[in-house]
Amino acid sequence: MQIGSGVKVFGIPPMESVNPPPHGGILTQGRHIPLSQDAALVVALAGTAIPFAHSAEDEAERWLRAMRLHGQVGSILQALGVGEAPLMTGTDHDHSEGHGTPNLGPDILDEVTERASQFATSREAETVGTPDILFAVLDVYGKLFDRALYLRGTSRDELVERLTSAAARH
Numbered sequence: 722m723q724i725g726s727g728v729k730v731f732g733i734p735p736m737e738s739v740n741p742p743p744h745g746g747i748l749t750q751g752r753h754i755p756l757s758q759d760a761a762l763v764v765a766l767a768g769t770a771i772p773f774a775h776s777a778e779d780e781a782e783r784w785l786r787a788m789r790l791h792g793q794v795g796s797i798l799q800a801l802g803v804g805e806a807p808l809m810t811g812t813d814h815d816h817s818e819g820h821g822t823p824n825l826g827p828d829i830l831d832e833v834t835e836r837a838s839q840f841a842t843s844r845e846a847e848t849v850g851t852p853d854i855l856f857a858v859l860d861v862y863g864k865l866f867d868r869a870l871y872l873r874g875t876s877r878d879e880l881v882e883r884l885t886s887a888a889a890r891h
Contacts, residue, residue: 754841756834757848759792764854766791768830776821780829781865784858785873792851797883803873822865833857852884 756764766787774780786805789798825832834849836857841849859866859877867877 754838754846755848757792757850759795759851760837760849760854762791763787763794763851764830764834767833771830772827774824777823777825777862778821778865778868780824781858781862781869784833784862784866785869788851788855788858793887794851794855794880794884797880797887798875801875801879801883803870803875825861829861833861836860852888855880855884 764787767784770783770787771780774783785798785803788794789803789805833854834857837849837853840853840856846853870876870880
């Protein structure tokens, strides 16, 4: 088929049907759940930052930085006073980088996105939101993400409590 000024359109099936996503991608139980705009932005930012992380602790920090300014989770983190930099001295922070847990690997972005999709599916959501990304990161990174929150003056419990109360108001 030809469209307009010599541009040809071929009957090629969408890439998803040719190459299904690995490990189900964001297809969960046969249903595609798209990322919300804010969640997509967080995943994109984390995806560009994580390859440069020195350790799993550094990866967790980079997820927190990506989430801090976007979506519902970003609003709550800002309300809690979570800033860009940790609330510790530079020498302590420098000492922790490079000497921590090995990176979680190149597939970590896919793993977090898949878990976020599972959370969205379990709550019968139309899209994967930043809270789903947060809970996936908490699930994958555990105490490493708890530490990143602690270094910025908050905790998992405080963050989840704020998310829960915000969800109850809506």
